[in-house]
Amino acid sequence: MVLQLFKKSQMWRKPDLKNRYEVVIIGGGVHGLSTAYHLGKLGLTDVAVIDKSYLGGGGSARSTAIIRANYLTPEGIPFFRESHKMYENLSQELDFNLLFNQMGRLDLGHTDSAVYWLNVRAGFNQLLGVNSRVIDPNEISELVPVLDLRKGKTMPVLAALYHPPAGVVRHDAVVYGYARAADRMGIELHPFTEVTGIIKSNGRVTGVQTNSGQISAGTVVSATAGWSSTISTMVDLDLPITTYPLQAFVTEPLKPFLDKTISSANLHAYAYQTDRGEVVIGGPVDPYPTYSQRATMNMLEDLSVFILKLLPILKPAKILRQWAGLCDMTPDYAPILGKVEGLDGFILNCGWGTWGFKAAPIAGKTVAELVATGQTPKLIQPFGLDRFENGRLINERAAATAAAIH
Ligand SMILES: Cc1cc2nc3c(=O)[nH]c(=O)nc-3n(C[C@H](O)[C@H](O)[C@H](O)COP(=O)(O)OP(=O)(O)OC[C@H]3O[C@@H](n4cnc5c(N)ncnc54)[C@H](O)[C@@H]3O)c2cc1C
Structure with missing residues (x-):
């Protein structure tokens, strides 16, 4: 009886880590969890979210969580507008009160x-x-x-x-809401599991090395925000992120x-x-x-x-x-989303700087669509890593941050 009550009160299941998943998401912050949830909605549930710490313990735990869409650029405004709309219905959708106060x-x-x-x-x-x-x-x-x-x-x-x-939303509620909804769909959440290496073969990422063993994966998503560069170094990728x-x-x-x-x-x-x-x-x-x-x-x-x-x-x-x-x-105060040329099976969901909490619903949805279909949704095409090579920077600096002194 006591055990049953304890199980009922658990926030999510604690399954054993398998040695293969269709998708491995590195990073259990708001972006990794939103991506997992949207993969589940698309019917992809052989997914593991892996975090070296507790879920939502990175930037997501420290966010002041202001949600707005009043950006500056023709790329940024529609993106943040869609995310804002999704926040308006997110409590109902996740069946978890996010206390979104507009x-x-x-x-x-x-x-x-x-x-x-x-x-x-x-x-x-x-x-x-x-x-x-x-x-x-x-x-x-x-x-x-x-x-x-x-x-x-x-x-x-x-x-x-x-x-x-x-408005302002409860940051921890958003993280827990996504985590619980993903867990209900059968997606596995593995906190306190650190990715220590990424396995590559013939120009393709095939899995990750963790402190709990090796996991192979069809696709690996990096949603590691402040640690994105440390993860990309594992695949010899130098991101324009500081x-x-x-x-x-x-x-x-x-x-x-x-x-x-x-x-x-x-x-x-x-x-x-x-x-x-x-x-x-x-x-x-x-x-x-x-x-x-x-x-x-x-x-x-x-x-x-x-x-x-x-x-x-x-x-x-x-x-x-x-x-x-x-x-x-990032140099242009916009995120980096999508595939990496010459490296199949590796998707970036990062470059969130000081403004990423508000973007989690739409970023999770569009990145999940990319993983599921292989096609980059139109809304996130401008945010690809290739913009730093072709010079099509976005320049959201004036609208992305409250202030920038460096
Ligand atoms: C003080 C503060 C105020 C902010 N205010 C706002 C705001 O008002 N509005 C807004 O929109 N945004 C705001 N932001 C930004 C926003 O909080 C972040 O952009 C957002 O939370 C990033 O989410 P994420 O899921 O990408 O990253 P995170 O929440 O940082 O998650 C990344 C996860 O990756 C994990 N990880 C890292 N390395 C590894 C590894 N090797 N193996 C496994 N896991 C790993 C980390 O443990 C972490 O949990 C603020 C940020 C801060 C710090």
Whole structure:
């Protein structure tokens, strides 16, 4: 009886690792799990998700999980728009409450040049079916009365790009929702199993070496974000990815005073208040590449200074905790998705940098379609690795991050 109750309360099964699967996904973060779930929906269930740590313990565990679609480029906007739509129905689809709160978002502009680009973004957004528009300080003060809108101060708020459907989701719930749904379909989840090598034969990936033995596979997907380069090195592939830490922190719980996410690229900071009352504050990646996930006092001080210029009301607030996660930054701030020329059986789902959580539903769906059919869906064709050879970079820098100082 006790054993039955225990089994019922388990989040997912714990099967023995087999020595062959049709598909092996390296990385049990939001992207690996979404890809697995969508493979299951396509009828491919001989799939193993392998993670060296606990599921969702990488960047996905550390995400501030802002979900939005107000990007800049004709490649990025439709991609993130589709992902955003999928998030709107994801709780029902996964039968797991993801607490997606569509509170709306303001990207603030403090200089003429910043406002010019906010207008460009609004124009492209509207043309491509994303609800966003530029608003003036009067409307900003109605939406966020606590914002410091004094005229004449350094970096005054001149305008904002308002994106009403943007929101925040519970990052751990998304990971668990995908994991449980994939598990129900018969897909195997293997946390605490590290990939130590990739097996290649005649220009084709045929499996992986793990600390629990060798596994052969028809297709291997790398969904390893901050560790993508370490995995690609195993197949002698040099990815245009550099790993940087990204930090964030939260204040003690405060009475509700902020019901929008706000972000300022000029001031290198963003913030929102959670349902618990804590204010989540983040900014740019650390100024140096490293695989260390330690939070630093320098960044805490910088982010505090930046955010107080927008929200001076936070001055007496106490800081509760601070953390860091790894981000796989690409030169054009867009992901790398798809096949690798000259290396069959190896698919990339990486380059998610500081912006990847919002993309997991559509990336998982399209990468799963690619694995199942061998054809790259149109929506992700611009994000192939070959763009760095043919010069067709995407340049989402202005819209992908809250801030970039390096
Ligand atoms: C502080 C912070 C705030 C963020 N805020 C946002 C935001 O507001 N909105 C947004 O859209 N994005 C945000 N992001 C980015 C987003 O969280 C990531 O892009 C996303 O979670 C990446 O998911 P993933 O599944 O690709 O990678 P991860 O979640 O990092 O998963 C990769 C997994 O690969 C595993 N792995 C690595 N090497 C091996 C190996 N050799 N063998 C087996 N497994 C291995 C790791 O253990 C890890 O679990 C933020 C990130 C951080 C750090």
